[in-house]
Amino acid sequence: MHKISQSAKIVVLISGGGSNLQSIIDACQSQFIKGHIQRVISNRPHAFGLERARQAGIETRCIDHTHFDSRQAFDAELLRIILEVRPDIVVLAGFMRILTAEFVNNFEGKLLNIHPSLLPNYPGLNTHQRAIDDQQKEGGVTVHFVTAELDGGPSILQARVTIESTDDAKSLAAKVLVEEHKIYPQVLSWLADGRLSLIDGDAYFDQRKLPTEGYRDD
Numbered sequence: 001m002h003k004i005s006q007s008a009k010i011v012v013l014i015s016g017g018g019s020n021l022q023s024i025i026d027a028c029q030s031q032f033i034k035g036h037i038q039r040v041i042s043n044r045p046h047a048f049g050l051e052r053a054r055q056a057g058i059e060t061r062c063i064d065h066t067h068f069d070s071r072q073a074f075d076a077e078l079l080r081i082i083l084e085v086r087p088d089i090v091v092l093a094g095f096m097r098i099l100t101a102e103f104v105n106n107f108e109g110k111l112l113n114i115h116p117s118l119l120p121n122y123p124g125l126n127t128h129q130r131a132i133d134d135q136q137k138e139g140g141v142t143v144h145f146v147t148a149e150l151d152g153g154p155s156i157l158q159a160r161v162t163i164e165s166t167d168d169a170k171s172l173a174a175k176v177l178v179e180e181h182k183i184y185p186q187v188l189s190w191l192a193d194g195r196l197s198l199i200d201g202d203a204y205f206d207q208r209k210l211p212t213e214g215y216r217d218d
Contacts, residue, residue, distance in 0.1 A: 008035030018049020027185035101148035109198035123151035155214035
């Protein structure tokens with residue numbers, strides 16, 4: 001298991017408002033996460049998350065995906081900008097791009113994503129409406145290691161919320177977002193402390209293989 005000897009160097013990738021980014025900034029400032037965000041990168045120039053980063057004194061970069069003629073070309077530039085700071089952890093926080101396998105393979109065991117469903121259920125988009133349409137009793141959120149498969153990397157931690165008969169996609173998303181802001185900093189803290197690892201495609205916590213749904217405190 002790789003133990004990060006000093007404060008973890010973190011890069012966060014965003015596309016939008018950056019509320020999960022803010023929760024990570026706060027957790028780093030309070031030292032709940034033993035790390036520092038070195039750079040925040042967005043593929044959209046007007047993403048409010050960039051302003052959140054600037055207000056916290058964090059360096060920002062924008063790589064506008066519309067300026068590239070292929071996914072591979074965009075990912076190559078993104079990789080170059082990330083590797084400049086040699087991060088210990090790369091965090092996808094509402095980053096609305098599908099990354100190529102060539103990119104992902106550079107960060108095995110270091111690349112995290114948060115997805116607003118209880119994976120493996122409802123990968124992709126429109127997760128809340130799909131859960132409601134299927135009359136599910138629970139929704140939730142999953143933090144997972146990123147692999148080349150879309151939303152397919154092994155789960156690390158999940159949080160569940162009850163889907164009420166009165167919920168619509170917007171109200172369910174709001175309930176799930178509250179949980180996102182709790183569990184993403186927690187997982188980042190574990191990874192920065194060297195307690196998490198990705199071995200042969202499986203997630204391990206304190207050297208024990210995690211179940212399909214991730215960590216369970218039992």
